[in-house]
Amino acid sequence: MNHPRKPPEQRLFDPKTFEDETTWKTLNTHDPGIFKDGENYYSFSTDAMYREEERPPFRGGVQVRRSKDLVDWEWIGHAFDGVPKQAKEWTGADGLWAPDVIKVNDTYLLYYCASRFGTRQSFIGAASARSPEGPWTDLGEIMKTAEGDDLEVNAIDPNVLFDREGRLWMVYGSFFGGIYILELDRQTGKPLAGGTGTLLARRDRNIRDGAIEGPYIVYHPQHDYYYLFVSYDSLFSNYNVRAARSRSITGPYTDYLDQPMTDTQHAEPSRIGVKLLGGYRFGTGAGWLAPGHNSVLEDNGVYYMVHHAREENNKSCFHLHVREMSWTKEGWPLVSPERYAGEPPRIISPSEIAGNWEWIIHDPDTDSIVEAIPNSLLADGSLSGPAEGQSWRNVDQEIIELRLSYPWFGGETCKLMSCRGSIQPAWDWEMERTTLVYSGLTENGIAVWGKKISSLEAY
Known part of the structure; x- marks a missing residue:
């Protein structure tokens, strides 16, 4: 029988590992973006770490990890030495959030964002490199928003992808006005035109301040749908991943019951979007809290959801999770109840x-x-x-x-x-x-x- 092998040990809450980045493996991974290059998998993630009050501030610059099998991860370092100049001047941020990487021709583009927490004083930038391990050259601003401007959108959480025709797009947004998508220039990686783009999803501002963020879009050629994944609610306590789909990359995106992800008036707010993943506990042991801000990897026809989750017993401690995905015959995504460990698929008797x-x-x-x-x-x-x-x-x-x-x-x-x-x-x-x-x-x-x-x- 084909059974998964025992994965390498991954220590959970262990203060001894907090000071030494090289030991982190899955520890301290938040808002992970996933990218495959050759035989290597890379996770680029938010500058975040568990630390007690007396510990010094963390170092900023985008965390980078590498794996050969999506199970055993090694620390590579930071993409930047701190926060790039324009992003720092606009936001005052000490770290970067929610990075995403894409390869355009022979160039790797890293999209990052910086923000003042809980505000729209935010900045999306990009950098280029000849290798996913850098060195990265900052390209500066992609777009920015400010407290008090006449825009609704918040310029954070970028995800960049090609559509079925080879056009380049960026989906982005968090809370406030919701999730938007705009087209990018394939030559420069920057927006083709001004404006904020097309609205894809939003929540009523009276529902947890319109808590929707972390957008990620994947096209599935067999089902011929674009799938929009978002995270609802608080990243600290009740994050959960929702999905919807559309025949067009610019929407409209609807859920299993054909409810539009932009509906803030008719549907029950908690029931819009297919909830694929939320906090859970098997057996009598500790569970996982607030899983969310996912990315999705397609690897030779197999799909994986990559996200972070917090330890139930210490919600300040968060980890990288990778789960194999499957698809219903009607074309809806599912995720495994257990983290991926290299298990080969087989027919179960x-x-x-x-x-x-x-x-x-x-x-x-x-x-x-x-x-x-x-x-x-x-x-x-x-x-x-x-x-x-x-x-x-x-x-x-x-x-x-x-x-x-x-x-x-x-x-x-x-x-x-x-x-x-x-x-x-x-x-x-x-x-x-x-x-x-x-x-x-x-x-x-x-x-x-x-x-x-x-x-x-x-x-």
Whole structure:
């Protein structure tokens, strides 16, 4: 059987590692952008680190990490020696946020941003290099916004990509006026025209100050959709990743229920966008808090979501997470319940599936960590538990259909819901062993995770 190998040890909360950047690996990674060059994977991320009050300020300049396998990461250094001059003068920032890298012809372009936290005094800049490891030459301003100007948008969180015709675009924005996209010049990497571009998504300012940010767009050629990923709510407590899609890169982007991501008047605000990932806890151990600000990597037809998450027991401590993605037959993205550990895909036999499982429902109304609920898949195709009508079956070799009872949308009454998804081998990071995991969507577009805990005999 093809099982994932045991990944290298990744220490969680450990103050001994905070002072030495070379030991960080996944530690202190925030807002990670992902980029592949040749045989190497690179993560470029925000200048952030856990530090106690008596420790000196962190060094700015964009954190850079490298990996051969998306599992074991090594520290490379900083792209810049501090904050570039124009960005510093405009914002006064000590560090850079949310970088993104793209290769245009033979040149690598690094987009970065600086801002005064909680304001629109913000700056997006770019730099060029002949290697993803630099040295980087600053190209200066791409765009900027200011407190008190007549714009709504906030010039941070850039993601740069090509569309299906080879045109270059930048999607960006955070809180305030929402998420926008504008076209860039392929020769200069700067905007083709003035203005802020086209609005793609926003939230009502009365809902957590319009908390939407961290946009990332991916085009999937098989499904012929552009997928917009954003993060809702607070990066400190209840971040969660939402998705929508469009046939055009400039939108409109709609969710599973065909709700526009720009709708601030008609739909229930917490239920717009497919919630793919939020805070969660398997078993009795510590969970992960506020996962978000993701990027997406396509690597030879396989997709990975890369994001940060905070330790439940110390939310000031955050890490890089990589999760393999899958896609429903209708063309909606799913992410694995467990972090990637190099596991090869394979067909799972029905005899392997039966066992004791834990389930997580990413209820879009839930702000807090979702705790897993136990429910066993029995060999006769039924599920354990008090509710009638629960069942599971193989639709085909890849798709598993569940009928699972769960308190719907945070309510008291359990409803029976139907969910289709797939089961794959994974590394159980909580219990440090191999296991099986499930990822699917309900008929209402709610993401469901499962993890096999043990065989039926071991219950």
